[in-house]
Amino acid sequence: MIEETDNPGDCNTCGVQREIPYLCEACGVLTREPARLDHFARMGLPRTFNLDREQLETAYLKLSRLLHPDRRVREGAAVQTKAMVLSARLNEAYTTLKDDIARAEHLLALAGGPSADDDKRTPPGFLLEQLELREAAEEATDAAALEALQAKVVPAANAARARVAELLTGSCFPDKELCAALRLELNALRYWTSLTTELEQKLAALSA
Amino acid sequence: MTDRDDAPVVGIDLGTTNSLVAHWVDGAPQIVRDAGGHPVHVPSAVSYLPDGTYVVGQAAVERAAMAPAETVLSVKRLMGQGLADLRPEVRGHFACELVEVDRQRVDVKVGEATYSPQEVSAQILGELKRRTEAVLGPVQDAVITVPAYFDDSQRQATRTAGKLAGWNVLRIINEPTAASLAYGLGDKHTDGVIAVYDLGGGTFDLSLLRVQAGTFRVLATCGDTFLGGDDVDRLLVDVALKSLAEKGLPTADPRLKARLRAAAERAKIALSTEATTVMRLREPTLGVNLELELSRADLHTLMDPLLERTLELCQQALTTAELTVEQVDELVLVGGSTRTPYVHERVGAFFGRAPHVGLDPDQVVAQGAAAQAGILAGHTSDLLLLDVIPLSLGIETYGGGVTKLIMANSAIPTQTTEEYSTPKDNVTAIDLHVLQGERELVADCRSLARFKLRIPPMPAGMPQVEVTFLVDADGILHVSALEKRSGAEASIEVTPVHGLTEEEIDTIMADSITHALEDVRVHQLIDLRNESATVIRATQRTLKAEGAKLTPEQRTAITEAAATLEALCKHEDNQAIKAALEELNKQAEPLAELVLNRVAQDSLSGKRLDEIEVS
Numbered sequence: 026m027i028e029e030t031d032n033p034g035d036c037n038t039c040g041v042q043r044e045i046p047y048l049c050e051a052c053g054v055l056t057r058e059p060a061r062l063d064h065f066a067r068m069g070l071p072r073t074f075n076l077d078r079e080q081l082e083t084a085y086l087k088l089s090r091l092l093h094p095d096r097r098v099r100e101g102a103a104v105q106t107k108a109m110v111l112s113a114r115l116n117e118a119y120t121t122l123k124d125d126i127a128r129a130e131h132l133l134a135l136a137g138g139p140s141a142d143d144d145k146r147t148p149p150g151f152l153l154e155q156l157e158l159r160e161a162a163e164e165a166t167d168a169a170a171l172e173a174l175q176a177k178v179v180p181a182a183n184a185a186r187a188r189v190a191e192l193l194t195g196s197c198f199p200d201k202e203l204c205a206a207l208r209l210e211l212n213a214l215r216y217w218t219s220l221t222t223e224l225e226q227k228l229a230a231l232s233a
Numbered sequence: 234m235t236d237r238d239d240a241p242v243v244g245i246d247l248g249t250t251n252s253l254v255a256h257w258v259d260g261a262p263q264i265v266r267d268a269g270g271h272p273v274h275v276p277s278a279v280s281y282l283p284d285g286t287y288v289v290g291q292a293a294v295e296r297a298a299m300a301p302a303e304t305v306l307s308v309k310r311l312m313g314q315g316l317a318d319l320r321p322e323v324r325g326h327f328a329c330e331l332v333e334v335d336r337q338r339v340d341v342k343v344g345e346a347t348y349s350p351q352e353v354s355a356q357i358l359g360e361l362k363r364r365t366e367a368v369l370g371p372v373q374d375a376v377i378t379v380p381a382y383f384d385d386s387q388r389q390a391t392r393t394a395g396k397l398a399g400w401n402v403l404r405i406i407n408e409p410t411a412a413s414l415a416y417g418l419g420d421k422h423t424d425g426v427i428a429v430y431d432l433g434g435g436t437f438d439l440s441l442l443r444v445q446a447g448t449f450r451v452l453a454t455c456g457d458t459f460l461g462g463d464d465v466d467r468l469l470v471d472v473a474l475k476s477l478a479e480k481g482l483p484t485a486d487p488r489l490k491a492r493l494r495a496a497a498e499r500a501k502i503a504l505s506t507e508a509t510t511v512m513r514l515r516e517p518t519l520g521v522n523l524e525l526e527l528s529r530a531d532l533h534t535l536m537d538p539l540l541e542r543t544l545e546l547c548q549q550a551l552t553t554a555e556l557t558v559e560q561v562d563e564l565v566l567v568g569g570s571t572r573t574p575y576v577h578e579r580v581g582a583f584f585g586r587a588p589h590v591g592l593d594p595d596q597v598v599a600q601g602a603a604a605q606a607g608i609l610a611g612h613t614s615d616l617l618l619l620d621v622i623p624l625s626l627g628i629e630t631y632g633g634g635v636t637k638l639i640m641a642n643s644a645i646p647t648q649t650t651e652e653y654s655t656p657k658d659n660v661t662a663i664d665l666h667v668l669q670g671e672r673e674l675v676a677d678c679r680s681l682a683r684f685k686l687r688i689p690p691m692p693a694g695m696p697q698v699e700v701t702f703l704v705d706a707d708g709i710l711h712v713s714a715l716e717k718r719s720g721a722e723a724s725i726e727v728t729p730v731h732g733l734t735e736e737e738i739d740t741i742m743a744d745s746i747t748h749a750l751e752d753v754r755v756h757q758l759i760d761l762r763n764e765s766a767t768v769i770r771a772t773q774r775t776l777k778a779e780g781a782k783l784t785p786e787q788r789t790a791i792t793e794a795a796a797t798l799e800a801l802c803k804h805e806d807n808q809a810i811k812a813a814l815e816e817l818n819k820q821a822e823p824l825a826e827l828v829l830n831r832v833a834q835d836s837l838s839g840k841r842l843d844e845i846e847v848s
């Protein structure tokens with residue numbers, strides 16, 4: 026059943042207080058989805074970068090069971106379609122929140138910060154350093170050379186990750202200045218991540 | 234809705250070598266058994282007889298030795314594939330002739346008739362339906378399994394085959410996932426991580442699932458559509474052929490290969506229990522007398538590369554799922570090729586635990602499929618399967634690259650939204666090319682669909698095109714696009730641009746399958762209708778473009794011949810259609826001449842052919 030209400034609070038069908046804005050967890054009834062629902066609110070989780078992984082998994086499993094269209098085969102096509110869409114959005118939310126970078130990007134977007142396309146800047150001197158590391162990665166042919174590079178790149182990537190976490194731990198509602206700083210770090214982090222992956226792939230290819 | 238509540242629902246394991254049916258009854262899956270108590274089990278083989286009829290199953294397997302070129306074995310290996318997708322050894326496996334129809338379809342040719350893999354599979358699925366209905370009464374709804382690594386075109390081909398055989402295909406699910414459902418049902422108390430190692434005749438899959446209170450969540454799946462137990466048989470056949478060649482004995486006869494394959498399979502089974510065996514084949518008519526001694530160690534040497542490749546894929550799946558081997562709570566082996574003790578030994582050693590025994594590896598897939606059928610028919614609410622998309626989906630970007638939008642192993646249903654703009658002023662349409670695969674170049678991925686979003690002209694960078702990719706629970710992709718400034722919208726359901734066309738499906742559905750005896754005539758009719766449709770379309774198009782250069786008499790003759798042919802195609806008189814088709818071809822000759830002349834001139838003047846084709 027789909028309840029035509031966007032009234033937060035008690036469920037019209039069973040009277041229980043709703044925790045999730047588009048779903049009554051007690052009786053399973055689906056209600057209208059609020060516009061522009063963020064991924065945290067969609068999963069009934071607090072808006073924070075330091076998300077508890079266990080809490081995320083529990084919420085995901087609980088909501089999957091309630092929303093998956095296969096659980097609603099007896100409720101007719103309209104409810105099934107609605108459940109399918111909600112299920113798809115749940116999976117999008119889960120995938121985003123599970124990943125550090127994607128979660129940080131989401132928080133930045135919620136704060137109205139610039140996207141990677143809007144602002145491609147990186148910290149001063151950063152690109153030159155990346156260029157050198159990339160060249161070294163391309164030239165490296167044996168495992169020893171690749172591992173030596175990994176020993177440089179992995180801690181640097183972790184440090185960049187830690188700086189992002191630090192910026193977001195202060196506030197999950199960053200102001201303009203903080204947004205700009207975050208953008209810079211996230212752009213750098215993208216480079217570090219892709220370089221880390223590239224080194225892993227090269228090493229894997231070497232051992233195969 | 235309620236009148237179908239009691240209708241039986243089934244799960245079908247459509248295997249490379251064998252197919253099996255289970256149904257959902259009293260809250261559990263059960264293998265469908267005939268009056269004699271034997272499982273409804275059909276070898277996946279079809280043999281075409283000279284009188285135009287065909288036999289399916291054991292009878293076809295028996296006929297394979299006498300008439301290899303008229304018998305289709307392992308048709309599953311052709312599903313949704315083009316000739317270029319088939320490795321030479323797979324191609325060599327087929328004694329019948331293979332004809333490429335397009336990049337994603339290879340038909341088999343037997344005598345004058347050709348059959349798509351969908352039709353051959355439908356003949357197997359039809360046999361399963363007849364035998365199931367003989368026991369259960371009318372059955373419509375079925376879940377059919379495929380290897381986890383099947384791509385979209387292979388899944389669609391399987392769905393089409395089911396439809397052709399008269400099934401209402403509730404869903405296509407992955408074999409290892411189905412196996413885990415059956416396993417989880419057997420041990421309800423078991424929560425934890427299950428690894429399902431599925432080595433069939435022609436495919437390998439590894440799936441990792443987390444089971445929690447009846448919810449089966451697929452964490453990762455990977456595999457190889459060209460890796461299976463049949464490869465070991467093939468290697469044994471090669472050893473035997475080599476030994477024959479060394480003795481200067483003939484090796485070319487296709488019948489010989491079929492006999493050797495049977496001997497190889499016997500030797501493989503014998504080595505499960507014996508330390509040595511002798512592979513024997515005495516065939517005086519072929520001048521062959523083979524006695525080849527084989528040890529278990531010989532067999533293991535042949536199997537090692539295959540098993541090592543599967544273990545690499547196991548490691549890959551663990552990495553994807555962010556799990557270590559120690560975190561796997563249970564190992565389940567599925568597929569006939571896992572019966573070999575050496576497979577138990579190697580795979581058990583990798584996972585550090587003995588495989589779970591107690592379920593018949595040949596039956597679990599059908600049982601799990603029946604469980605999913607039970608879920609989808611609303612017969613059970615204790616179970617839920619959260620499945621994943623096996624291959625990444627992406628779109629073509631500038632320069633032939635692919636940007637992935639939905640990653641492999643994402644839980645489905647799922648969606649993602651991307652925003653695009655335009656690089657140039659006054660662009661009025663944005664082309665989107667959707668691809669499937671893990672590689673980074675368009676050329677290395679499989680094309681799923683192309684579509685256009687029309688937008689009002691604006692300066693470069695101004696349009697804000699928001700594209701949403703939604704994959705539903707059946708794994709079908711829906712794409713919708715919205716230009717935010719103008720509100721222009723477009724949406725499509727991505728049905729793959731390959732395999733059988735809707736028309737072909739309808740034509741086949743209407744005419745064949747139930748009339749097996751009439752098949753040759755029916756196929757001829759289908760071919761004639763298809764050819765007629767093509768010729769009529771081409772003629773009309775060219776007539777529109779070039780007709781002015783013909784005399785009025787010539788134009789009338791062509792139009793009339795086309796109309797006659799079109800009318801006859803609605804009936805079933807093959808001879809009359811054939812005559813009308815010939816007549817139209819004859820009347821259209823002057824038109825064809827005109828076009829050919831112009832094409833020759835235009836090519837000389839530097840125009841591209843595809844520009845001329847467009848009418």
Ligand SMILES: [Zn+2]
Binds near residue numbers: 036037038040049051
């Ligand atoms: Zn309620």
